[in-house]
Amino acid sequence: MxxxxxxxxxxxxxxxxxxxxAVILTMLAGGALFAFLGKDPLEAIRTIFWDPLFSEFAFYxxxxxxxxxxxxxxxxxxxxxxxxxxxxxxxxEGQYIMGAICGAGVALAFYPLEAxxxxxxxxxxxxxxxxxxxxxxxxxxxxxxxxxxxxxxxxVYVAEQFLASMSLGLLKNPQGYGFPGSxxxxxxxxxxxxxxxxxxxMHWGVVAALIAVIFAYILLKRHLLGFHIRLTxxxxxxxxxxxxxxxRLILFCLGxxxxxxxxxxxxxxxxxxxxxxxxxxxxxxxxxxxxxFLGRLHPVGILMAGALMALTYIGGDIAQSxxxxxxxxxxxxxxMLLFFLLAVDVLTNFRIKPAKKEVA
Amino acid sequence: xxISSINPILLLASLIVxxxxxxxxxxxxxxxxxxGVLNLxxxxxxxxxxxxGFAISVNTGSPVLGLLAAAVGGATxxxxxxxxxxxxxxxxxxxxxxxxxxxLGLSALLGQGYQxxxxxxxxxxxxxxxxxxxxxxxxxxxxxxxVYLAFFLTLGTWAVLKYTRAGLILRAVGxxxxxxxxxxxxxxxxxxxxxxxxxxxxxxxGAYISLIRVPQWTEGMTAGIGWIALALVVFASWKPWRVLLxxxxxxxxxxLQLNLQAAGVAIPVEYLAMSPYLITILVLVIMSAxxxxxxxxxxxxxxxxx
Numbered sequence: 001m002x003x004x005x006x007x008x009x010x011x012x013x014x015x016x017x018x019x020x021x022a023v024i025l026t027m028l029a030g031g032a033l034f035a036f037l038g039k040d041p042l043e044a045i046r047t048i049f050w051d052p053l054f055s056e057f058a059f060y061x062x063x064x065x066x067x068x069x070x071x072x073x074x075x076x077x078x079x080x081x082x083x084x085x086x087x088x089x090x091x092x093e094g095q096y097i098m099g100a101i102c103g104a105g106v107a108l109a110f111y112p113l114e115a116x117x118x119x120x121x122x123x124x125x126x127x128x129x130x131x132x133x134x135x136x137x138x139x140x141x142x143x144x145x146x147x148x149x150x151x152x153x154x155x156v157y158v159a160e161q162f163l164a165s166m167s168l169g170l171l172k173n174p175q176g177y178g179f180p181g182s183x184x185x186x187x188x189x190x191x192x193x194x195x196x197x198x199x200x201x202m203h204w205g206v207v208a209a210l211i212a213v214i215f216a217y218i219l220l221k222r223h224l225l226g227f228h229i230r231l232t233x234x235x236x237x238x239x240x241x242x243x244x245x246x247x248r249l250i251l252f253c254l255g256x257x258x259x260x261x262x263x264x265x266x267x268x269x270x271x272x273x274x275x276x277x278x279x280x281x282x283x284x285x286x287x288x289x290x291x292x293f294l295g296r297l298h299p300v301g302i303l304m305a306g307a308l309m310a311l312t313y314i315g316g317d318i319a320q321s322x323x324x325x326x327x328x329x330x331x332x333x334x335x336m337l338l339f340f341l342l343a344v345d346v347l348t349n350f351r352i353k354p355a356k357k358e359v360a
Numbered sequence: 361x362x363i364s365s366i367n368p369i370l371l372l373a374s375l376i377v378x379x380x381x382x383x384x385x386x387x388x389x390x391x392x393x394x395x396g397v398l399n400l401x402x403x404x405x406x407x408x409x410x411x412x413g414f415a416i417s418v419n420t421g422s423p424v425l426g427l428l429a430a431a432v433g434g435a436t437x438x439x440x441x442x443x444x445x446x447x448x449x450x451x452x453x454x455x456x457x458x459x460x461x462x463x464l465g466l467s468a469l470l471g472q473g474y475q476x477x478x479x480x481x482x483x484x485x486x487x488x489x490x491x492x493x494x495x496x497x498x499x500x501x502x503x504x505x506x507v508y509l510a511f512f513l514t515l516g517t518w519a520v521l522k523y524t525r526a527g528l529i530l531r532a533v534g535x536x537x538x539x540x541x542x543x544x545x546x547x548x549x550x551x552x553x554x555x556x557x558x559x560x561x562x563x564x565x566g567a568y569i570s571l572i573r574v575p576q577w578t579e580g581m582t583a584g585i586g587w588i589a590l591a592l593v594v595f596a597s598w599k600p601w602r603v604l605l606x607x608x609x610x611x612x613x614x615x616l617q618l619n620l621q622a623a624g625v626a627i628p629v630e631y632l633a634m635s636p637y638l639i640t641i642l643v644l645v646i647m648s649a650x651x652x653x654x655x656x657x658x659x660x661x662x663x664x665x666x
Contacts, residue, residue: 004449146641146645154637157634161633286461289457290461293454328471330465332468
């Protein structure tokens with residue numbers, strides 16, 4: 001049998017190697033899964049990871065990489081701050097929805113006025129929507145000690161119902177022939193989050209995601225608040241002695257992640273998706289949790305993990321239409337990735353040695 | 361339809377049906393948490409149990425075999441969690457989330473081709489004499505046997521935790537794993553068994569939804585019940601009887617809002633559908649002041665070298 005021996009320091013090499021190892025293991029296990037479903041595993045893996053980038057239709061898929069990756073990175077950056085400090089916001093999906101509703105609400109309130117300040121105002125409203133939604137678990141935790149995991153998750157279901165009510169009621173398109181869903185913001189120039197360079201997929205959300213990565217990096221490396229976040233996660237007792245104010249940290253981490261998730265929702269509704277509909281949210285808020293861990297809660301890592309995850313979304317779509325691979329298989333594949341990641345993480349903190357004979 | 365058209369006896373009878381999956385999942389999770397492990401994957405294990413039970417009972421025609429398969433399915437999934445948290449010493453919160461994401465994907469994959477299929481009907485057990493009691497009879501004693509099973513499981517869990525040596529050891533492991541280890545108890549083995557029990561219970565609870573309560577299969581049909589079960593354990597301050605009370609309360613809220621929807625009250629359907637989640641939050645806020653019942657080692661990893 002084997003036993004684990006704690007390393008005095010987490011291994012630097014394994015810190016970088018474990019995400020790669022997890023991806024490889026997921027590909028192997030995923031290949032086995034696809035083979036079990038009666039598909040050629042090699043072709044499936046190639047379709048998911050290779051075709052979106054290098055096949056003959058890649059010019060069509062590459063912009064999608066930015067479109068799908070931006071919300072994931074934006075949300076995951078926010079989540080990673082909290083996760084580092086042991087503050088678990090798992091309701092980003094709800095904050096994403098509320099950001100989209102608030103942002104779109106502002107745009108629709110001014111329709112059909114054309115003015116330069118409408119889009120900036122929407123951005124503020126989107127961030128505000130996500131912020132308010134995340135502040136509910138934050139304030140409840142600070143004031144009453146309520147578990148933020150459960151509250152933020154419950155609020156996802158509340159937000160989903162609110163989304164349904166909005167797309168059937170207040171925000172419904174009056175010229176939509178009674179169909180649920182709002183006006184399409186892509187046809188409203190002042191509110192449209194269009195590609196900055198035509199056909200590149202590079203919209204304002206991508207810019208925001210890159211800015212978020214840079215700010216998060218500076219915050220964690222160079223700023224006292226970032227140090228406090230890391231300290232609280234790694235040594236909570238030491239953090240208390242160092243005078244870290246836990247309430248402020250909770251409000252900051254949940255608030256930031258909520259605002260970023262709200263922004264992601266806004267950029268999505270004003271751009272790629274275009275309108276508020278009942279099924280507007282597609283699970284970015286939950287996938288971002290995987291992205292945050294796959295990126296080892298490090299801003300640059302998250303950027304790469306977001307790109308990889310976006311790849312599985314696009315490749316999954318291709319595999320679905322070309323090979324008839326069920327979409328649930330891709331969902332399972334993403335879940336597997338998080339599993340393997342957590343499992344191989346043991347190598348970072350422990351050495352594996354053959355067991356000594358047990359005494360007594 | 362008006363509010364007066366809601367039949368209180370039928371309402372209370374369906375309250376029991378709505379409370380049972382919650383009770384099953386929450387009792388399982390209570391045992392897990394009593395052993396000092398926080399498994400946030402209840403939702404994933406429930407939905408996996410729901411599809412395992414559904415598929416097996418459709419294919420074999422036997423609802424009992426289906427329930428058995430659901431318990432095995434839930435326990436198998438929880439074994440993954442046990443390996444991650446007890447042997448690879450992964451973070452319990454992250455592993456629980458992984459379990460839920462994985463379970464949702466797995467169930468969607470397994471459930472292809474089962475949408476719109478009707479499962480074999482589940483027999484009701486009318487208890488002799490008791491079912492003839494007016495009012496109480498139709499509410500409590502004409503249910504299916506899983507309802508009774510859930511009740512006796514609660515009773516059993518309470519008795520084992522309170523009066524037996526096994527229960528004492530389980531609680532000791534949850535309160536202070538280092539001390540329990542020093543006394544020679546196998547902390548990891550006990551926790552793995554608790555996790556498996558929790559998985560089996562969650563699986564049963566899921567199958568109850570897909571086989572009896574709804575009964576049909578749709579993707580993501582547990583719709584947060586697993587998370588409400590987690591909240592229920594906090595609500596109950598880790599006491600089995602209060603889990604029963606809480607399950608009835610939440611079952612009642614859910615049934616009431618469904619009945620109000622059907623009765624066509626002036627409140628929009630979406631706002632009624634929000635209510636179970638909002639009430640969960642409210643209850644969490646009220647109960648979170650009292651953390652006296654929480655096991656002291658809850659959520660902490662155990663490694664003999666520490």
